[in-house]
Amino acid sequence: MTMPALHRSGVEIIRRKVPWVPVVGAGGALGLFAFVGDELPGVWGLVILTLASSGFAWGMAALLAGYASTRHEVAPVNATVLLLLATVTYYGLILIAGRRWHLGQLADGSSAAASGLASVGRHTALWVVASVAAGVVLGCLGSIIRRGARLPASVAAGVALGLLAGQGLHDVLTFRAWGALDAFFLGRLIAAGMGVSLATVGVTLLFVRSRAARSWPVFVGTSLLISTAGVLLWSQIESIRQAL
Secondary structure: OEOOOEEEOOEEEOOEOOOHHHHHHHHHHHHHHHHHHHHOOHHHHHHHHHHHOOHHHHHHHHHHHHHHOOOHHHHHHHHHHHHHHHHHHHHHHHHHHOOOOOOOEOOOOOEOHHHHHHHHHHHHHHHHHHHHHHHHHHHHHHHHHHHOOHHHHHHHHHHHHHHHHHHHHHHHHOOOOHHHOOHHHHHHHHHHHHHHHHHHHHHHHHHHHOOOOOOHHHHHHHHHHHHHHHHHHHHHHHHHHHHO
16 A cells, blocks of 8 residues: 655655555464364364464465565565464463463472463464564565566475475375374374365465466476475474474
8 A cells, every 4th residue: 555655855755554454364363263273173173273273374374475465575574474473362372261281280299380381482482483484485485476587486486385285295204193093193184185285276376376477397396396395394393392
């Protein structure tokens, strides 16, 4: 949105308003639905987590924020703000309405609330850092997909697809419960497959709708290469999460 031009010493100055309302609304909604998905049991809870609380879901939201930004320089800002708001909303709801962090007892019979609160704090710090990194990277990628020339846009789309599909591919490749494939584990496999499929469809649609010319071989080759890096990245993230 463009504000009225101001004139100072004969120089026209144009001030632009950043569309914060959609960014704030999307960030709050993403954090809310992620919290709801945590609270729902069974397969449906896993499906909702895939759609609202997975690497694919949050990454796609950041990519779309960058893609929809009116200017390239504000794309990483919009994407980062969206992810930070989602993180704050999600962990804020866990503190206010969550039922798990303050329940239970330690071995000596004392309350586990202090250790639960510390765990929430550590995870919040981790995902705040991850939100900044992912917001900057995916916001820029979304803007390049929309506005870049043929080769940069094709590479950016491939990188985005590889990153967004990384968690689902990691979950499928590291799945070890084939002999005990009950409803829970089946839900995990379905959720992982949905993440990979939706990432492929979503990024491909953005790539097709972009203004730039396209190189499909570059897009496919880059996505396959970065998918491997995405799997390794999520392996490290899972290790950090377990250590916290």
